[in-house]
Amino acid sequence: MGAVDQDADERGRTGRSGHREVVIAAVRLFCDSGYEATTMDDIAAATGVSRRSLFRHFGSKEDILFAEHYALFETVTRYLAASPGDDPVATVCAAARMVFQGYVGVPEITVPRYRLVRAVPRLRDREIAMTARYQNAFSRYLARGETDSQRILAGEALAASVIAAHNHVLRSWLHDPEQPVxxxxxxxxxxxVTASLGAVLRDPETRTAATP
Structure with a gap:
């Protein structure tokens, strides 16, 4: 195969569909050989993508493992940015549903990644950081246009509660992914989790004077 053909072939494997195939192959290697023992060269050999291309498209082993995370987060933030804001509580719940669907829709990635994250502390740190990004995105959306400190606080508490509820249900499924979603x-x-705080954010009568 010529150099041009090889470059085109690699672009196909690092395109949208090939991107996921690389992640799946890498996750299998991490589970079979151990995360720390697996190198970028190993992933390149298993996927047929050059080491240079892996670094260009992903960056590192951690970035490959969490690549689906980043793509999903970008989708969710675009959804929030495009939402009208007439019912912010429903919008955030819908966004959380998108995240949940993103996880349960690719069990071949999310289930082994969950086990790897539990076994490797620095991967757990990355997972925690990703969760914080979702919570911040939800908090910012719920606080959009708000000046009342009580309602801003309610939005922050609601964002944290939505994340906690999402993770609670997701963990139950990850423990037994053979069960129906x-x-x-x-x-x-x-x-x-939205019953009380959601009412605060939906009711215009709760726009009380801001607390210093």
């Missing part, structure tokens, strides 16, 4: 439990959890 627990959508009813997810929706019930969202309804539960």
């Amino acid at each position: 627990p959508w009813d439990r997810f929706d019930s959890a969202m309804a539960f």
Whole structure:
């Protein structure tokens, strides 16, 4: 194969569909050989993508493992930015649903990644940082246009509660991914955590004077 053909072939494997194939292959290597023992050269050999291309498209082993995370986060932030804001609580719950769907839709990545994150402390740190990014995005959206400190606080508390409810249901599925996806439990959890704080944010009568 000529150099031009090889470059085109690599672009195909690092395009949108090939991108996921690289992640799946890397995750398998991490599980079979151990995360620390697996090198970028190993991933390149397993995927047929050059080491240079892996670094250019992903950056590092951690970036490969969490690549789906980043793509999903970008989708969610675009959704929030495009939402009108007439019912911010419903919008954030819908965004959390998108995140949940992003996880349960690719069990071949999310299930082994969950096990790897539990086993490797620095991967756990990356997961925690990603969770914080979602919480910050939800908080910023709920605070958009708000000047009342109580309602801003309610938005921050609601964002944290939505994340906690999402993770609670997701963990239950990750422990037993052969079970049907627990959508009813997810929706019930969202309804539960938004019942009181959601009412504060939806009711214009709660626009009380800001507390110093």
